[in-house]
Amino acid sequence: MNRKEYKYTVEHEWICPESGNKGKVGLADYAQSQLGDIVFLDLPAPGTQVKQGKKMGEVESVKAVSDIFAPASGQVVEINQTVIDEPGLVNKDPYGAGWLVRLELSKPSELDALMDSDEYDKFVAALSEKESE
Amino acid sequence: MIELLKKTPLNKVHHELGARMIDFAGWQLPVWYTSILEEHRAVRSGAGMFDVSDMGRVWITGRKAGAFLDRLLTKRASRLEIGYSQLCLLCLEDGGILDDLLAYRVGTDQYLIVWNAGGIEQKLGWLQRWAGADPDIVIQDKSAGTVMVAVQGPAVCQLQNLKGVRHLPRFGQARTRIEDVEVLVARTGYTGEDGFEIIADATNALQLWESFMKQGVKPCGLGARDSLRLEAGMLLYGQDMDKSTNPFEAGLAWLVEMEDGDFIGKSALLEIRRRGVNRKHIGFQMTGPGIARSGYKIVKCGQEVGKVTSGGYAPTLNVNVGFGYIPIELATIGTEIEIMIRNKPMTARVVNRQFYKRGAQNEPQGI
Numbered sequence: 001m002n003r004k005e006y007k008y009t010v011e012h013e014w015i016c017p018e019s020g021n022k023g024k025v026g027l028a029d030y031a032q033s034q035l036g037d038i039v040f041l042d043l044p045a046p047g048t049q050v051k052q053g054k055k056m057g058e059v060e061s062v063k064a065v066s067d068i069f070a071p072a073s074g075q076v077v078e079i080n081q082t083v084i085d086e087p088g089l090v091n092k093d094p095y096g097a098g099w100l101v102r103l104e105l106s107k108p109s110e111l112d113a114l115m116d117s118d119e120y121d122k123f124v125a126a127l128s129e130k131e132s133e
Numbered sequence: 134m135i136e137l138l139k140k141t142p143l144n145k146v147h148h149e150l151g152a153r154m155i156d157f158a159g160w161q162l163p164v165w166y167t168s169i170l171e172e173h174r175a176v177r178s179g180a181g182m183f184d185v186s187d188m189g190r191v192w193i194t195g196r197k198a199g200a201f202l203d204r205l206l207t208k209r210a211s212r213l214e215i216g217y218s219q220l221c222l223l224c225l226e227d228g229g230i231l232d233d234l235l236a237y238r239v240g241t242d243q244y245l246i247v248w249n250a251g252g253i254e255q256k257l258g259w260l261q262r263w264a265g266a267d268p269d270i271v272i273q274d275k276s277a278g279t280v281m282v283a284v285q286g287p288a289v290c291q292l293q294n295l296k297g298v299r300h301l302p303r304f305g306q307a308r309t310r311i312e313d314v315e316v317l318v319a320r321t322g323y324t325g326e327d328g329f330e331i332i333a334d335a336t337n338a339l340q341l342w343e344s345f346m347k348q349g350v351k352p353c354g355l356g357a358r359d360s361l362r363l364e365a366g367m368l369l370y371g372q373d374m375d376k377s378t379n380p381f382e383a384g385l386a387w388l389v390e391m392e393d394g395d396f397i398g399k400s401a402l403l404e405i406r407r408r409g410v411n412r413k414h415i416g417f418q419m420t421g422p423g424i425a426r427s428g429y430k431i432v433k434c435g436q437e438v439g440k441v442t443s444g445g446y447a448p449t450l451n452v453n454v455g456f457g458y459i460p461i462e463l464a465t466i467g468t469e470i471e472i473m474i475r476n477k478p479m480t481a482r483v484v485n486r487q488f489y490k491r492g493a494q495n496e497p498q499g500i
Binding site for chain 2: 036037039040042058060061062063065088091
């Protein structure tokens with residue numbers, strides 16, 4: 001998968017559009033680097049309806065708890081059981097093996113409101129700059 | 134208002150190592166360098182080091198120094214042999230805990246206390262108040278001009294630059310040199326592992342740190358400091374105990390000498406012991422999903438019965454654990470409780486507070 005095709009939220013979730021109006025969702029590298037070692041994930045069960053911008057789960061690192069927001073509305077059709085069993089995958093491979101859930105999108109046009117990878121990279125660069133000030 | 138964070142003599146090194154810095158009790162300190170889990174494991178399996186310069190280092194000297202500390206501390210300092218240290222508490226008149234600390238006897242009338250970074254002014258004020266204007270009691274806070282590094286882990290005794298202090302017994306302490314740096318070193322720590330805590334002049338901070346870096350000792354941050362002490366069943370002042378808790382409910386009776394001598398708070402503690410305590414600080418292991426964190430409610434049969442005071446993931450055991458206060462009638466090993474994690478009750482069980490024991494078979498516990 002090409003990360004260039006992913007779309008991103010300001011909360012650092014990504015969604016990778018797939019055929020059949022589906023989309024795979026995960027946490028961006030910046031999120032995992034801020035959280036540190038991830039040790040627990042609370043993800044919505046398959047069948048759950050989620051709404052764009054609304055909380056759909058939680059991620060806990062050794063140090064902190066953070067909400068996971070749905071990057072788009074729809075139904076959860078699959079969760080990544082491997083990442084539930086080994087949450088550290090989000091740190092190791094946030095854009096690959098560390099994916100979280102697969103959604104069936106109810107409003108695919110919502111993705112237009114998200115950042116593309118160039119916009120997101122700029123967004124993160126600005127955040128990192130602020131941080132080092 | 135901008136509050137400037139205090140910086141330790143090793144602040145620059147932490148930045149150069151790429152540490153993520155946070156505010157801890159007014160100090161800017163690393164929370165991790167590479168990863169809390171990696172740092173935690175380095176200390177459990179090899180050797181790690183911590184900049185603990187935030188801890189206060191106060192010298193009590195003078196002809197009446199020993200008698201003064203005997204009055205202030207819950208264990209008699211004057212009974213320590215020179216070259217030894219002990220853990221004890223500083224209690225208020227009502228028996229509430231003002232801090233936990235290490236008292237070292239460095240010379241006949243020379244004592245050093247090492248206490249937590251929080252509430253330094255208040256604690257110093259407390260000492261001053263009881264010392265009064267007595268010229269035979271001299272209190273000097275030498276924290277600012279010195280650095281303190283904790284080197285911890287099963288491999289510490291194999292480190293070349295610690296060869297000279299390998300003979301020190303647990304809680305033993307000596308003035309010596311580590312690679313030409315004059316140090317005061319004690320065989321103490323807050324991780325549940327073997328280790329040393331080393332105090333040196335701030336001007337030598339870098340040299341000391343680098344001598345351990347060269348030997349591959351892993352720099353570790355506050356994150357691992359917290360997960361290591363939690364796993365080893367050690368309490369953190371300000372979370373697990375404070376002025377509103379007494380040593381008996383905190384499960385710290387072993388730090389209090391009740392049989393002879395007299396110290397501030399003793400009469401209140403005698404009364405508390407006579408009456409018995411209503412609640413107890415316990416350890417629990419999560420049997421359901423989720424991580425308990427400080428402040429979460431502890432529930433039994435739908436009723437709130439207490440609060441979590443510390444909690445987190447125990448990396449060596451691969452389980453989620455915590456501490457909290459619960460009514461004495463529930464405080465028995467095996468009691469099933471629930472922790473409210475984001476409004477959902479998650480099951481947990483009261484277990485021995487020392488989750489991890491050095492040298493024991495620490496297999497992940499089945500649930």
